[in-house]
Amino acid sequence: MFPPTTPKEATTTAATGDILDGFQSFWDRITSNPMNSIVFPFFNIVLVMFLAWLVVRVLDKVIDQAFSLGKVENRTAKTLVKLIKSISHYVIYFIAALTVLAKIGINLGPVLAGAGILGLAIGFGAQNLVRDIITGFFMIFERQLEVGDVVQINGQINGTVEEVGLRITKIREYNQRLHYLPNGTITQVTNYNREKMRAIVPVTVPSDSDLDIVDEALKEACMTVKEEYKDQIISDPEVVGITNMDVNGVQFTITTIATPEEYFIVERAMRKQAVLSLHKRGITIATPRSVVVSTDQLKGSTKKE
Secondary structure (H helix, E strand, O other), X not given: XXXXXXXXXXXXXXXXXXXXXXXXXXXXXHHHOHHHHHHHHHHHHHHHHHHHHHHHHHHHHHHHHHHHHOOOOHHHHHHHHHHHHHHXXXXXXXXXXXXXXXXXXXXXXXXXXXXXXXXXXXXXXXXXXXXXXXXXXXHHHOOOOOOOOEEEEOOOEEEEXXXXXXXXXXXXXXXXXXXXXXXXXXXXXEEOOOOOEEEEEEEEEOOOOOHHHHHHHHHHHHHXXXXXXXXXXXXXXXXXXXXXXXXXXXXXXXXXEEOHHHHHHHHHHHHHXXXXXXXXXXXXXXXXXOOOOOHHHHHHHHHHO
């Protein structure tokens, strides 16, 4: 005689039977009507994916066209375009995924209910993600940085903003390295593209130089820069005067206020013209100096005494 089955074994046997019955029912449906079970759902899925792709492309063109006709500033427009496109892509792909599930016969009610519970669990568990999204919203709302801005992040990363999203911000350095920064980690933003920038160029000459000639040379350099970059300069370049003295020499400072887009160009031009004007008058830029005394020289000086 066979031993009696336990409740656990009976439950396992029943579950296995349900799975086998499900597979059998699925196989019977495919073999009895393959057109309705395979071909039509496949074409419906392909059609949904194609329509989602088409809607994304059309919506991108509409967004680009809308902002090109508007009066929004160029950098602000680029930032909003990338953000709106990103959000719209997520929404369209989510709707397409739900439509595909419905086409293959999955009941969406339990799926949506499970997604709501899962979203609530993620909201409690993924606090960093929530922080990134909230920080990204305020960064965009307050215009702390925009696409195309030259910025410094947290006093460490310097580069150009390529994209500002609700979760991450992309910064490309001058050497072309691309940084993906979660918005929640951005605590300090130094923006070099806000209305105007002051170019400050220190020039150090040897302490035995004729300071009046140095001042004259630097004023000439300022006049040259003013004539060459008059459209990029907000205030005239000027010689501030002697701003420091140390073992290296005497430091003069020349400065001007320029537009953010041409700030670095104007600053480089001021350095170049300052060096050229000084060299024309026979004055060189100061370099660190050191005196080396050998032990033989020390011995010789001691004997003479």
